[in-house]
Amino acid sequence: MELNGAQIVIQSLKDEGVEYIFGYPGGAVLHLYDALFQQDDVKHILVRHEQGATHAADGYARATGKPGVVLVTSGPGATNAVTGIATAYMDSIPMVVISGQVPSAVIGSDAFQEVDMVGITRPCVKHNFLISDVSKIAETIKKAFYVATSGRPGPVVIDIPKDMTSPNVKVPYHYPKKVEMRSYHPATTGNKGQVKKAIELLLHAKRPIIYAGGGVVLGEGSHELTNLAKILGYPVTNTLMGLGAYPATDTQFVGMLGMHGTYEANMAMHESDLIVAIGVRFDDRVTGKLELFCPYAKIIHVDIDPASISKTVKVDVPIVGEVKLVIEQLIDGLKEAKYKIDKPASDAWWKLIDQWRSIDCLEFDRQSIAIKPQYVIEQLYQVTNGEAYVTSDVGQHQMWAAQYYPFDKPRRWINSGGLGTMGFGLPAAIGVKLAHPNADVACVTGDASIQMCIQELSTALQYKTPIKIINLNNSYMGMVRQWQEFSYQSRYSHSYMETIPDFVKLAEAYGHVGIRIDKPEDVRGALEKAFAMKDRTVFLDIITDRTENVYPMIEAGKAHNDMKLRVAIGTSTDRELS
Amino acid sequence: MRHIISILIENEAGALSRVAGLFSARGYNIESLTVAPTEDPSLSRMTLVTRGTEDIIEQITKQLNKLIDVVKLIDLAQTIHIERELMLVKIKASDKIREELRSVVDIFRGKIIDVTPTSYVIEMTGTSDKLDAFIATIDKASIIEVVRSGATGISRGEKGLHL
Ligand SMILES: Cc1cc2nc3c(=O)[nH]c(=O)nc-3n(C[C@H](O)[C@H](O)[C@H](O)COP(=O)(O)OP(=O)(O)OC[C@H]3O[C@@H](n4cnc5c(N)ncnc54)[C@H](O)[C@@H]3O)c2cc1C
Ligand SMILES: Cc1ncc(C[n+]2csc(CCOP(=O)(O)OP(=O)(O)O)c2C)c(N)n1
Numbered sequence: 001m002e003l004n005g006a007q008i009v010i011q012s013l014k015d016e017g018v019e020y021i022f023g024y025p026g027g028a029v030l031h032l033y034d035a036l037f038q039q040d041d042v043k044h045i046l047v048r049h050e051q052g053a054t055h056a057a058d059g060y061a062r063a064t065g066k067p068g069v070v071l072v073t074s075g076p077g078a079t080n081a082v083t084g085i086a087t088a089y090m091d092s093i094p095m096v097v098i099s100g101q102v103p104s105a106v107i108g109s110d111a112f113q114e115v116d117m118v119g120i121t122r123p124c125v126k127h128n129f130l131i132s133d134v135s136k137i138a139e140t141i142k143k144a145f146y147v148a149t150s151g152r153p154g155p156v157v158i159d160i161p162k163d164m165t166s167p168n169v170k171v172p173y174h175y176p177k178k179v180e181m182r183s184y185h186p187a188t189t190g191n192k193g194q195v196k197k198a199i200e201l202l203l204h205a206k207r208p209i210i211y212a213g214g215g216v217v218l219g220e221g222s223h224e225l226t227n228l229a230k231i232l233g234y235p236v237t238n239t240l241m242g243l244g245a246y247p248a249t250d251t252q253f254v255g256m257l258g259m260h261g262t263y264e265a266n267m268a269m270h271e272s273d274l275i276v277a278i279g280v281r282f283d284d285r286v287t288g289k290l291e292l293f294c295p296y297a298k299i300i301h302v303d304i305d306p307a308s309i310s311k312t313v314k315v316d317v318p319i320v321g322e323v324k325l326v327i328e329q330l331i332d333g334l335k336e337a338k339y340k341i342d343k344p345a346s347d348a349w350w351k352l353i354d355q356w357r358s359i360d361c362l363e364f365d366r367q368s369i370a371i372k373p374q375y376v377i378e379q380l381y382q383v384t385n386g387e388a389y390v391t392s393d394v395g396q397h398q399m400w401a402a403q404y405y406p407f408d409k410p411r412r413w414i415n416s417g418g419l420g421t422m423g424f425g426l427p428a429a430i431g432v433k434l435a436h437p438n439a440d441v442a443c444v445t446g447d448a449s450i451q452m453c454i455q456e457l458s459t460a461l462q463y464k465t466p467i468k469i470i471n472l473n474n475s476y477m478g479m480v481r482q483w484q485e486f487s488y489q490s491r492y493s494h495s496y497m498e499t500i501p502d503f504v505k506l507a508e509a510y511g512h513v514g515i516r517i518d519k520p521e522d523v524r525g526a527l528e529k530a531f532a533m534k535d536r537t538v539f540l541d542i543i544t545d546r547t548e549n550v551y552p553m554i555e556a557g558k559a560h561n562d563m564k565l566r567v568a569i570g571t572s573t574d575r576e577l578s
Numbered sequence: 579m580r581h582i583i584s585i586l587i588e589n590e591a592g593a594l595s596r597v598a599g600l601f602s603a604r605g606y607n608i609e610s611l612t613v614a615p616t617e618d619p620s621l622s623r624m625t626l627v628t629r630g631t632e633d634i635i636e637q638i639t640k641q642l643n644k645l646i647d648v649v650k651l652i653d654l655a656q657t658i659h660i661e662r663e664l665m666l667v668k669i670k671a672s673d674k675i676r677e678e679l680r681s682v683v684d685i686f687r688g689k690i691i692d693v694t695p696t697s698y699v700i701e702m703t704g705t706s707d708k709l710d711a712f713i714a715t716i717d718k719a720s721i722i723e724v725v726r727s728g729a730t731g732i733s734r735g736e737k738g739l740h741l
Contacts, residue, residue: 118592119595122592122595122596122599123599123603126646127646130591130592132591147646181646182649182741183587183588183646183647183648183649184646305644306640306643306644307637307640307641307643307644310633310636311637314633
């Protein structure tokens with residue numbers, strides 16, 4: 001079969017099993033758009049801004065585990081996509097971005113809409129390619145998907161000069177089933193010796209804790225993680241990226257850890273003698289001040305990326321490998337060693353944890369006449385039976401969604417953790433809804449974040465992706481305001497917008513349903529009504545308590561046992577208990 | 579500590595900038611960098627001299643290994659190795675000091691490869707320390723130009739860095 005470059009790109013996507021491509025046309029990709037027009041297998045979703053395309057593809061990827069695919073034109077189309085590429089990179093999300101480029105002959109001449117996309121994206125992609133030969137397109141696309149989805153996943157950019165997709169140049173087409181790359185061999189099982197050392201530590205720990213994160217979600221290891229935790233009887237904490245990797249309603253779950261983690265999770269980390277870190281990267285939002293991080297603990301770290309290990313925190317037993325496989329190795333090792341829970345130590349440890357739990361650090365004022373954002377999330381959880389896919393933007397609302405919506409399954413909680421990209425939530429929700437048309441999809445957002453990609457409301461209408469936008473409207477960039485309250489004596493410098501649009505009218509202008517709620521007693525009913533409208537996108541503009549803060553909070557430079565709580569308590573830990 | 583990282587990398591456009599970009603983005607320093615294709619033209623050999631604590635060097639090698647284009651690498655400083663750098667020096671060589679210069683060049687086993695009535699070009703190879711020592715013995719004012727390749731190296735014995 002002889003095809004031209006544009007046809008090869010589209011045919012390769014088909015052969016790769018790509019269902020959706022999120023994109024926006026322009027001069028450099030017109031040949032590609034023409035090839036898209038002449039087929040129906042790969043469905044194109046026309047966004048309203050290229051950032052939206054990357055976030056939508058990203059949401060699709062997070063919700064399914066399949067790579068998100070993006071198509072943008074050269075120059076401004078490509079640069080608009082960069083924020084979304086960096087967002088995917090920081091959270092290790094598989095994505096393939098095809099960008100148009102000016103014709104090969106004029107590259108480097110400051111041609112119209114030329115930008116060095118390979119150069120610009122180099123620091124925020126797993127890898128990128130510039131096509132210089134039509135006959136290499138299919139193989140390069142195969143490589144791109146392979147690299148994006150294997151090992152530690154990440155975005156891959158393929159920059160395609162316009163002449164490479166010209167209808168006039170035809171070459172034989174063959175899409176490889178497999179590619180080998182001599183320079184790329186992702187890890188699989190863990191080193192046996194290291195696994196043995198880990199087992200030795202597991203057998204003797206008195207105050208252990210499992211700290212699991214995004215890697216468990218990315219590596220589809222939730223089932224194995226849950227088995228491991230059940231065998232060990234250890235408490236489990238998840239990072240923001242790991243929520244849902246372990247069922248949040250299980251009694252062994254102690255909540256999220258880190259800056260806005262629960263009291264019990266952070267205290268347990270601080271007091272532990274063994275940390276079993278699985279698919280996490282010891283982010284600064286998690287560790288707090290490094291010198292004070294987990295002073296009594298030995299650390300086992302399972303990660304597929306050697307560079308994640310001992311990057312910020314030195315670990316005692318590194319195990320490089322796929323979460324799923326390594327956890328299975330650990331489980332086998334425990335069976336072999338006839339592991340039994342050390343009852344007295346375990347009881348004492350859980351007694352301590354239950355004391356920390358009894359502080360009930362997430363309690364909030366339920367008598368308030370203003371709507372408490374936490375209450376809204378609780379109600380959202382109930383109305384959706386805890387089964388919704390929840391995307392979020394960045395700010396306080398993101399933390400409240402993470403704290404008050406217990407996720408029992410992986411891939412349900414979809415947010416930008418590493419880059420913290422405002423504007424992510426709405427387009428991501430569209431991607432999620434396309435992937436799971438029958439599921440409830442909510443986007444928890446704030447009055448500032450939602451305005452960063454608000455134009456995608458138009459995309460949601462065009463492709464009939466009925467999502468529910470839960471706008472926790474505090475008329476502030478709440479997260480910024482909170483930091484200014486705590487660290488700048490409440491000098492609210494530019495964290496307030498003089499004019500906030502009428503979101504109800506705005507939603508209506510885009511062809512959706514808009515509802516404003518300003519009384520606590522109306523929250524439940526409005527949510528029920530919104531989710532009952534199965535075929536409509538509904539924008540719930542919920543006027544919340546303006547100066548509510550996110551607690552607990554570990555301020556910069558503090559340790560895990562030094563948390564700011566809603567209700568101050570004396571720091572009390574009984575180090576004698578062991 | 580000074581480390582010499584020897585890298586086998588795909589000989590592709592952009593491969594060098596991936597390595598250089600990694601160093602600048604992560605704030606690692608590059609003391610010198612040499613690169614040229616190997617006997618297999620699809621591969622380049624890069625030698626990179628850097629300094630840092632053990633932790634930093636560990637991160638550098640891990641991050642380099644993570645680059646898709648990097649096939650293999652080795653920290654030569656961890657092995658018994660031979661290290662060489664090429665230097666070309668252009669020196670003002672007036673009649674008065676020509677003799678003396680020649681004997682210094684001999685001592686350092688260098689070669690005079692270009693001669694004009696007023697100047698010499700000297701070629702010298704050796705460890706970076708040796709080249710430094712030569713420069714230090716020459717009167718600063720007489721040096722017109724110094725060109726150094728940066729260090730390259732190879733491990734001793736039968737073992738090697740190849741596919
Ligand atoms: C406003 C704001 C506040 C935040 N507050 C918090 C907070 O309080 N607590 C918190 O936890 N985070 C918080 N974050 C998020 C934080 O910035 C990081 O994104 C997050 O902590 C990283 O999660 P992670 O360690 O699970 O790593 P991820 O970024 O999810 O990385 C995954 C790790 O798993 C590895 N991996 C990937 N695939 C596999 C596999 N198949 N097998 C094995 N390993 C694999 C990767 O190599 C990587 O090391 C906040 C973010 C924002 C924007
Ligand atoms: C693109 C981008 N710009 C700036 C920031 C810094 N930032 C983090 S949270 C935040 C405020 C978010 O306000 P809002 O969306 O209203 O949410 P709230 O905190 O009030 O819930 C800002 C500006 C960011 N994360 N992303």
